[in-house]
Amino acid sequence: MVHTWSSLISTLFLLLLCVTGLPLIFHHEIDELLGYDPKPEMAQPGAVKRSIDEIARTALAHDPGRVLQYILWDKDEPNTVIAFTNNKVDGDPDAATLRAYDAHTAKPLGPVGGGPMLIFLKLHVDMFAGQPGKLFLGAMGFLFLVAIVSGVVLYWPFTRRLSFGTLRDKSRRIAWFDWHNLLGAVTIAWALVVGATGVINTLAEVMLSQWKATELADMVKPYAGKPPPVHLASLDATLEKARNTAPGMNVSFVAFPGTPFTSSHHFAVFMRGDTPLTSRLLKPVLLDGETGEVSDARDLPVYLKALLVSQPLHFGDYGGMPLKIIWALLDVMTIVVIGSGLYLWIVKRRKHRSHAIAGQPLLQPSE
Amino acid sequence: MTAARKSRSSGNWWTVYGGPLLLGVLAIAGLLSALLSAGPGRYFSWLALGAPVALTAWFFARRKRG
Numbered sequence: 295m296v297h298t299w300s301s302l303i304s305t306l307f308l309l310l311l312c313v314t315g316l317p318l319i320f321h322h323e324i325d326e327l328l329g330y331d332p333k334p335e336m337a338q339p340g341a342v343k344r345s346i347d348e349i350a351r352t353a354l355a356h357d358p359g360r361v362l363q364y365i366l367w368d369k370d371e372p373n374t375v376i377a378f379t380n381n382k383v384d385g386d387p388d389a390a391t392l393r394a395y396d397a398h399t400a401k402p403l404g405p406v407g408g409g410p411m412l413i414f415l416k417l418h419v420d421m422f423a424g425q426p427g428k429l430f431l432g433a434m435g436f437l438f439l440v441a442i443v444s445g446v447v448l449y450w451p452f453t454r455r456l457s458f459g460t461l462r463d464k465s466r467r468i469a470w471f472d473w474h475n476l477l478g479a480v481t482i483a484w485a486l487v488v489g490a491t492g493v494i495n496t497l498a499e500v501m502l503s504q505w506k507a508t509e510l511a512d513m514v515k516p517y518a519g520k521p522p523p524v525h526l527a528s529l530d531a532t533l534e535k536a537r538n539t540a541p542g543m544n545v546s547f548v549a550f551p552g553t554p555f556t557s558s559h560h561f562a563v564f565m566r567g568d569t570p571l572t573s574r575l576l577k578p579v580l581l582d583g584e585t586g587e588v589s590d591a592r593d594l595p596v597y598l599k600a601l602l603v604s605q606p607l608h609f610g611d612y613g614g615m616p617l618k619i620i621w622a623l624l625d626v627m628t629i630v631v632i633g634s635g636l637y638l639w640i641v642k643r644r645k646h647r648s649h650a651i652a653g654q655p656l657l658q659p660s661e
Numbered sequence: 662m663t664a665a666r667k668s669r670s671s672g673n674w675w676t677v678y679g680g681p682l683l684l685g686v687l688a689i690a691g692l693l694s695a696l697l698s699a700g701p702g703r704y705f706s707w708l709a710l711g712a713p714v715a716l717t718a719w720f721f722a723r724r725k726r727g
Contacts, residue, residue, distance in 0.1 A: 449678070450678075454677050457676070458676070458679075458681070459680070461724035462724075476717060476720060479681040480684050481713055482681060483686070483689050487688075569697075569699065570695065570702075571696050603696070607696070624714065627713075627714070627717065
């Protein structure tokens with residue numbers, strides 16, 4: 295009963311998630327192919343990188359009337375600087391514009407993201423329904439986990455007389471029954487991890503609000519009541535001070551004062567390490583928006599670390615192209631599990647009706 | 662269905678859950694290894710997470726017909 299209903303309620307949404315998730319595994323490659331992932335020009339040997347202040351001015355000149363929210367450095371593209379602009383510092387994320395600039399020439403390279411993959415992403419993340427849509431999909435993901443666990447319990451009575459990997463083709467129903475069991479059994483750990491990390495990701499905004507209300511509020515206490523900065527400090531000087539505070543780490547992104555990732559008085563420079571794991575575990579350094587002096591630097595709380603580590607485990611983007619291909623195959627196998635489960639339920643219902651009329655017993659487990 | 666039925670009549674814990682459990686432990690190890698080590702960990706993750714796909718293909722290739 296638990297298995298049937300937790301699956302049935304979430305089936306359509308899980309199919310949506312699996313189907314939209316499939317191209318998203320390769321979003322980097324697809325964006326590149328369609329021209330939404332601009333590449334820098336080959337740098338001249340010995341060329342010096344432009345100042346970030348200059349790139350910031352270029353970005354603002356490119357989108358007049360807008361403000362900078364974030365400047366970001368892709369770990370795999372050190373020669374590209376990505377600037378987020380929006381109509382105000384805490385503007386709607388959907389209104390943000392991302393543009394890439396060449397780190398050596400400050401030349402605009404083109405918009406980042408957008409295109410068809412953005413539609414897949416929105417469908418996958420919140421179905422264009424904002425935060426409620428996101429939390430709803432999180433609930434569907436939770437039902438998916440319930441369905442998996444209850445499926446493990448049911449696996450015993452249904453397969454105890456069969457050897458592992460039995461695939462029969464006596465009838466269409468039995469063939470799909472065997473496929474449902476086999477694919478469900480072999481993908482279980484992966485599906486649990488991808489499902490659970492997906493659910494964690496739907497809580498990102500909630501966790502961020504929690505961090506802002508507690509840790510960040512505590513860090514910026516000395517600034518309570520002060521007006522927001524009028525003239526922002528030099529970005530280059532600010533970034534330099536952040537780097538000195540977190541030796542051995544690189545800048546992942548800088549959040550401008552007033553954006554969702556910082557206070558209204560501070561730049562928050564998020565630093566990353568250089569291994570697959572530490573590059574996800576960001577460390578924020580808060581710097582005064584007017585002077586660029588370091589105010590505080592603390593590690594993120596456990597729940598935000600969990601969120602950051604859960605992201606690669608959901609995306610499958612941390613083990614090269616072979617891992618992405620395996621991710622896609624496991625995703626397709628999960629689609630078959632969900633589809634065959636729905637089919638088996640429909641067939642059982644139909645049988646149930648005809649048997650109920652004829653007064654015959656229903657098919658039992660371990661038949 | 663009796664054709665596929667094994668001589669044992671009830672099955673035991675290990676024959677039912679052993680295979681999926683081993684694959685599951687292998688998959689978790691693979692998921693973590695690529696996160697913790699960029700070189701060998703990555704290669705191991707391909708094997709560990711590729712195993713369920715390969716095993717499914719193998720079961721499909723040797724399935725009984727009729």
